[in-house]
Structures are given as C-alpha cells and as structure tokens.
Amino acid sequence: MQLLQASTFTTNIVAAAPVIYCKHLLENSSTARAVLINAGQANAATGDAGYQDTIDCANALAELLDLRSDSVLIESTGVIGQRIKKEALLKALPKLIGSLSSTVEGADSAAIAITTTDLVSKSIAIEAEVGGETIRVGGMAKGSGMIHPNMATMLGVITTDALVASDVWREMVRISVNRSFNQITVDGDTSTNDTIIALASGVSGSKKISSLSNHESHQLQACLDAVMQGLAKSVAWDGEGATCLIEVSVTGANDETKAAKIARSVASSSLVKAAVYGRDPNWGRIACAAGYAGVEFNPNELQILLGNIQLMNKGQPLPFDRTAASEYLRQAGQTHGTVEMHISIGDGDGSSKAWGCDLSYDYVKINAEYTT
DSSP states (O other): OOEEEEEEEOOOSSOOHHHHHHHHHHHHOSEESEEEEEEEEOOOSOHHHHHHHHHHHHHHHHHHHTOOGGGEEEEEEEETTOOOOHHHHHHHHHHHHHTOOOSHHHHHHHHHHTOSSOSSOEEEEEEEEETTEEEEEEEEEEOSSSOOSSOOOOEEEEEEOOOBOHHHHHHHHHHHHHHTGGGBOSSSOOOSOOEEEEEEOOTTOOOOBOOSSSHHHHHHHHHHHHHHHHHHHHHHHTOTTOSSEEEEEEEEBSSHHHHHHHHHHHHHOHHHHHHHHTTOOOHHHHHHHHHTSSOOOOGGGOEEEETTEEEEETTEEOOOOHHHHHHHHHHHHHHTOEEEEEEEOSSEEEEEEEEEEOOOHHHHHHHHTSOO
C-alpha cells in the first residue's frame, strides 16, 4: 500500500538535514510508506555528515521494512548543531519495528516518544462522514519552544484513510497548515526543523476526491482543519513556561489572509504575552499590535474584547471593570485555561484566529541553560 504524501516545512534558510532530505524526496515522488522520527538531536547545521546520517537512517529502515529507500521520510527535533546518535538509533530499529501497532496505545507511545521540553504529548483523531462514507483523520505533533508562524521546534504527522487525488491533497494540507500551524506562536523563533507530513491511504473505500470545489472536499477539508488546529492549539498551550493559551479572533477584514495577519501580530506580541502573564488587562498593547500588523483598516472601526469584557468600541476606549478583567486573566493562568481576545476591524467577511501563550519567567529559565 502506497501512502499519498503532502508535506510542509520550515521557512528557515538554515534548514535541518531531514528537512532538506524530505524536500528532495517530495520533488520526485508523491508517495511514502514510513516516517522515522528522532527527538534529542535536531541534526541541523551539521553539514554533509549530518545529511549522510539522515540517508543512512532512511536506508536502514527501508531495508528492514523491505521498502524502497525513497519511501521513508525523516523528522528530527532537539538541539541544533547535534547530529543524530546514529549507532544507537540503528541498533534500536528492529525493536521499534517489532513494537509497531495500530492500537491507540501504539499511537500514544509514538506521540510521547517524540516530545522534548513538551509537558504533554499531543495527538487527536476524528471520524466523520464524507460523501456518505466513514473516514478517519488523525495526527500527532510535538512542540513547546521555537514556535512561530511560517511553520513553527515543531513536528507533526497527519494521516487519513480517505482517497484523494495527489494535487488536491497537497492543496488541502497547505490550506489547513495556514489555518493552524502557521497561526501559532510561542516565542518568535522559527525552527530549523519544522515539518508536517500528511499521509492519505485511501483504504476507507470512499469515493476519490478529485476537486477542491465539491461538497466532499469541503467535508474533508473541515476534518483536516479540525485535526491540525487541535494539534496547533495544543502546541501553543504547552509553550515553554506558559500558564495559559491565548486565542486571538479577528473579524471584519476584507479577506481571511488579512484577518490572519492581524491575529498573528497580536498573538506574537511579547508585550501582549507579558501583560497576560502579569494579569494586566492592558488593551492598548492589543490595539498597538493590531495596528502594526501591516494591514490597512480604519482605526475608528476597531473593537476589542477580552473574554466578554468590551474594552474598545468604534475606536473609542470604554470604561470597564479592571478588577474583573484582571481576574479573568488570573483564572485562566491558574487553570491553564484560555484567554480569548476578540478584535473587529470593520464589516468585511474575512475572519481568522491565531494562538499563542503568555510569556513567563520560566521561559527564560528553560532556555537560558538549554545545552548546559
């Protein structure tokens, strides 16, 4: 069985060896059979030797699984500048293959194994009807730091048993990544290793989806969006040192792209993130971050809400209960909950969301001595 693959990667010029390797395979093939992931060493900025390590690991797994070497994709995460511990990994491959499982427990074990500074593993699966047939979409991801829009160190593998044309699947994945992983931020650092691999097997027996514009494709797109957004939010929620998730919703833009840009700008603002950690309802920082996003809008149309507390309407600041607003932030931090920010910039149809987390003292502690 061949698995149709679509992938997206970091925009960082200093891309890791497994990213370069997977990009090369994607240029020459639209199918894959296996994904090998290691955590601990990013194998980024490791030169020719690091790239050869990637090839050797892919070839070894392919041989054990009786596959072509170009059917194996690689993802790595960990410390930049450190090569894969190749000998240990190669020695462990037979045991890994022996433990392959299609059970929930097997999936959970894989999701746990790829974590680094993550506090929790991240996985999700849904079942839905597409074109009258039952299909499934699932995935796992890891990420906690070095998370920023334009692929954020973040790895993910998505799978579905739906039957999709290659070009349609790639476009669906691109759309969903833009609505999810490209809309999260923790610290403003775009990693060298970010990779999302999405595999479609077609084993559900569902009718082949050959167009982006029919009802079935819209149904599958909604499923894919839900899975990727669920994983992306989990990554932002688990940001290093974070006490809460920040969800920024933007409406009233001329189109989705403009709304997404403003949402990312606010979620990425260090001043907004620090204010949330300090339980300070400093709405001026939200307005400021929306204004420098690079999207033209009439400031006299700007509306801002923190939860259900309205702070600004039609560009005019409103009197509000500062104690209640601060308590809203405090409760979210105590429960590791969600702080919702709602922004409207006009009466357009464009809307989008972005996710981030607060910026705490612990983020500096975690990253100050990362390799020592």
